[in-house]
Amino acid sequence: MQITVKAHFNKQTKDSKKEGLQFYLKGEDEKRPELNQMTRSVVLLSISGVxxxxxxxxxxxxxxxxxxxxxxxxxxxxxxxxxxxFYKMAGADVELAIKESQMSLEEFHAEPREGVRGKIDKDGTVTVDPNQSELPL
Structure with missing residues (x-):
């Protein structure tokens, strides 16, 4: 699902671990039920012209x-x-597109791990990306 709304890009805040974006909606876009359905999930954000x-x-x-x-x-x-x-648009009225992502909240909040990346199969074998199969000495 994807929705596009007219919004005011109110502010963007940043600390060492996360960045916050805040938008204000007015008018008919406030009543869109899709907004409530996407709350508390991972989404893809884009602004028209960016x-x-x-x-x-x-x-x-x-x-x-x-x-x-x-x-x-x-x-x-x-x-x-x-x-x-995105920051260059802060303080302006924008056309914001919000699209559902395939990523789960657990994946979004997972801490990145160091080492070789791969996939553990159901039988317990590990498939490693061939571009990462060797660690430098």
Missing amino acids: DVELTAEFKKTSKDSKKTVLDFEVKGDASAAQTFE
Whole structure:
């Protein structure tokens, strides 16, 4: 599922582990039921006119009498160049596309591990990416 809404890119915050994005919705887009369905899941965010797509957790939706606030969290390992492209749009009215991701919340929050990457098969054998099969000495 993908929805596109007209939003005001309110702010972008960053610390060492995560980055927060906040958008304000007004008007008819506030009433879209798809927003509630995607809350608390991993989504792909894109802004019209920006050639970058960010993977983020759709943290929450909150409403008051004037607006609906959408809060997203991007992991700290996102490319600085990618998030900077989004940051240039902060404070502006944007067309925000929110698309469901195939990634689970557990995968999104998993800490990266060092070492050789591979896949453990059901029979217990390990299949290693051939490009990583040797560790440097």
